[in-house]
Amino acid sequence: MNGVIDYKGYEQPHYQVESVDAGAEIRQYGSHLVAEVAMRGDRSTAITRGFRVLARYIFGGNAQSRKIEMTVPVSQLPEGSDGWVVRFMMPAGMSAGTLPVPNDSRIRFVTVPPSRQAVRRFSGWPTSNLLQRQSGELAQWIDARGLTIREGPFYYFYDSPMTLPWQRRNEVAFRLGEG
Template sequence: MGLVTIATDVAKGFGSLVGIRSGTEEPRYDVQEKIRGLEIRRYGPRVAAETTVPGDEESARNAGFRRLAGYIFGANVSKSKIAMTSPVSQVGGPGDSWVVRFYMPSKWTMEALPIPKDQNVELVEVPGEAVAALRFTGDRGPGAVAARTAELLRALDDTAWVPNGEPVAWFYDPPWTIPFLRRNEVVVRVAAR
């Protein structure tokens, strides 16, 4: 049995290197429209764990990821393990901070989730929403995210949709994934004009 587990872990590790996200749950959505390289998506309500981290964009993402990974890997009052999902979300927070978020698997509710041991991890309900999403590969550093965010907002000009919130970066793959095979997105909540 141990060899099968090792082989499975190696296969998943190789898969993540080349952008295969096998068995990782993503929040469900319906595509409402495709325009100018964007998808207008409708998401239902979700539950997430999030943390606010001071610092520059990349170091905050890394620190936030580690803190949230600790929570889902058992740093909670019941020592429960929670499956990893994607994407990892990052948005500017108050001051010079960043909010990093993991969406919880769909089987979990706010009432059923274990309480985090780290008081910097907060469980939140995310209401249903419509978003415009722009997918991109490659670099996901601050400059690339800023450029793609500007592209997303320009693409919404003169459409039936208007931005209705702060743009958010979503990262679907681990840092070791080959850059041109990474799935990254910038999204912004939208409302009909």
């Protein structure tokens, strides 16, 4: 899996599409490095706060005052019963050792291992109700095909908040297990 897929000029994690069926894809993702922060509270508050922490870091809020290229998607995944993890992928070729040290100690670097994911793309404002409906429909799609959910849901957001709802690319994903 060499190369990087591009979305509107922004780097994103590389993946290969295994299959497409009824509006969902099975994708094989390669390993990639993320900067992440855990936030408590409801989903909407957590993504807003987490995005701000990570944006400050990539826009120079680090020990070297160095800017880092923006990538997509911004990812969000549940953590426990009242928390969320917000992630920014780091540009290819960077490692935890070459990235500037964050000024905010809540930021951690994690290498996301390769994974096989079921993914469903949709547009609109990513409200909690819409995300819950989309993740429920994808979970049913997975179950109907005899696949096993290992982890998720993950939510992927590709566009700026200024993008009109019908032009937004959002995705819900589940990491699939064996058998």
